[in-house]
Amino acid sequence: MKNREDIGALFEARLQDKSKSPRLEVWEKINETLDAETKRKKRLFFWWFFGSIATITILLLTTLTVTNTSLFNASENDSEEELNIQKESPIDITSEEATESSQMLDENSTNNNESNIMFTSEGIEDTEYSKEDQAAIKEEKNNNTANEKKRTKIVSHGSKTTTDEANKLHFEGEHEIIFDDGYEVETNYSYYNSETNETIVTSDKKVIDSLIAASKAEAKKSEIPDTNTDSEKRKDSLN
Amino acid sequence: MTLNELIKNCKKNNREAQSELFRRYKDALFLVSLKYCRNVVEAEDNLHDAFITIFQKIKTYKNKGSFEGWMKRITIYKAIDSYKANRHIPIEIKNDLLEDDTTVLSKWVDLPLDALLGLIQELPDQYRLVFSLYQLDGFSHKEVAAMLQISEGTSKSNYHRAKQLLRTRITDINSTSQIKATEK
Numbered sequence: 001m002k003n004r005e006d007i008g009a010l011f012e013a014r015l016q017d018k019s020k021s022p023r024l025e026v027w028e029k030i031n032e033t034l035d036a037e038t039k040r041k042k043r044l045f046f047w048w049f050f051g052s053i054a055t056i057t058i059l060l061l062t063t064l065t066v067t068n069t070s071l072f073n074a075s076e077n078d079s080e081e082e083l084n085i086q087k088e089s090p091i092d093i094t095s096e097e098a099t100e101s102s103q104m105l106d107e108n109s110t111n112n113n114e115s116n117i118m119f120t121s122e123g124i125e126d127t128e129y130s131k132e133d134q135a136a137i138k139e140e141k142n143n144n145t146a147n148e149k150k151r152t153k154i155v156s157h158g159s160k161t162t163t164d165e166a167n168k169l170h171f172e173g174e175h176e177i178i179f180d181d182g183y184e185v186e187t188n189y190s191y192y193n194s195e196t197n198e199t200i201v202t203s204d205k206k207v208i209d210s211l212i213a214a215s216k217a218e219a220k221k222s223e224i225p226d227t228n229t230d231s232e233k234r235k236d237s238l239n
Numbered sequence: 240m241t242l243n244e245l246i247k248n249c250k251k252n253n254r255e256a257q258s259e260l261f262r263r264y265k266d267a268l269f270l271v272s273l274k275y276c277r278n279v280v281e282a283e284d285n286l287h288d289a290f291i292t293i294f295q296k297i298k299t300y301k302n303k304g305s306f307e308g309w310m311k312r313i314t315i316y317k318a319i320d321s322y323k324a325n326r327h328i329p330i331e332i333k334n335d336l337l338e339d340d341t342t343v344l345s346k347w348v349d350l351p352l353d354a355l356l357g358l359i360q361e362l363p364d365q366y367r368l369v370f371s372l373y374q375l376d377g378f379s380h381k382e383v384a385a386m387l388q389i390s391e392g393t394s395k396s397n398y399h400r401a402k403q404l405l406r407t408r409i410t411d412i413n414s415t416s417q418i419k420a421t422e423k
Contacts, residue, residue, distance in 0.1 A: 003344050007406045008374040008398075010348040011355060015375060018352055019266035020273060026283050027261055030290050034257065037291075 133194065242306060249297050257294055264307065265290075268314045273356045274371040275318035277364070285321060289314040315376065319386055322364055341402040347413045358408050365389075366401035373398050 189208040191200040193215075202208065240248075240259065248256030268289060272282035292313050300309060348355070359367060368387060372378040373394070380398070384391040 003346065004342040005345050006402070007341050007343050007348070007409065008370070008402050010343065010345055011359070011405065012374055014348055014350075014355055015270070015274070015352070018270060020270050020352065020356075021266050022269040022283050022286055026265070026287055027258070029287050030261065031254075031258075033287070033291055034254070034294065037295075038252070 133192065243302070246297065246300065246302070246306065249294065252294075260293075261290055264310055267307065268310060270356075271311055271314045271376075272318060274359055274375055275315060275368060276321075277360050277367075281321075285314065285318050288321075289317045292317065311376075315372070316386075319368065322368060323388075326364075339403075341399070341406050343406055343409050344413075347409050350412075358405055361408065362401050362404055366397050366404065369394050369397040370401035370405075 186203060188201050188203055189205050191202075191208050191211050192198070193200075200207070200211065240256075245256055245260055245263075249260055265286070269282060269286050272285040272289070273279065276282040276285050289310070293310055296313070300306065350358075359371065362370060365387065369383055372383045372386065373380060378386070380391045380394040383389075383394045387394070389397075
């Protein structure tokens, strides 16, 4: 029984410092695997390198294209706004826009009223009109007020399209009214002579003033001899 | 070429240096593979995988500790990984056939290397791994349990049963040879 030992320890002792050679094919397989690994790494590097370059190029091209397109569109819009009158699909006016438009039109109509006021104050007050003429003036006034009402009405129900030339606002409704931001109000002064049926229309107020002054002077002159003749007549009758 | 130069050149993926490294350590590592694998073919495959991993990870070797020990650990872990990937259902061992005694006459174990390795390879996978790790390569039961993801008790039990199986096989071999000798 002295020679009996634990089988594990015996195995350990027998296998200590031993070695066994594998077949030569093992290195050949390892060599092939290493070659394949090297090729795979090279291929990965190739795809990574050229893939990166391609991605960067595409990104740059896309960025440039987007930038150019936006710039081109911006310049195209600007040139269209400046040069072309291009009708677009109608856009509903918001309440604010409608208010602004109506305010602008109100200003215009106010200007027209001013000219009318000038016309009436300067022309009608100091001039004697026949009944026909007065009727014609009344009719003209009515027309003006009716037009004003119509404009206001159209603005409130109209729709807006932008035109490029001089930023015109184009309103569509029962009637087409063009409102121009760049308008100039020209005030004309009229002078009507009922005796000669002549009408003088001028933008120079001084011309009208001089005509009125001249007609007043004539009227005064014509009144003085008349009064003298009346007093003489009275004296004659008393005598 | 010194070992340090060899390692340095292997880190540069020099094929000649890799070949030299294989030549120097193939036998020792093949024996390790044979202890952990079921047969020679599996051991060669394990050796192949171990060397590929060694060449890939040699850049991480910091010249601390034994280089051969570092390579042996890689070889053992490769075998364990292979076992885990193809883990089989443990073979039921009939306890009544096994004796508690695990001692044998020392002369019974005077067998050729291939015969000894053959006896180890015949062991069930988990028994073989536990026996090789604990008995032949000096890992503790705690380490074995962690490596194989089993409990420490299972490791101890597997080790004991592996020895019982080996003893049974050695006894059979010797009794057969004795019979042959008396017949002659």
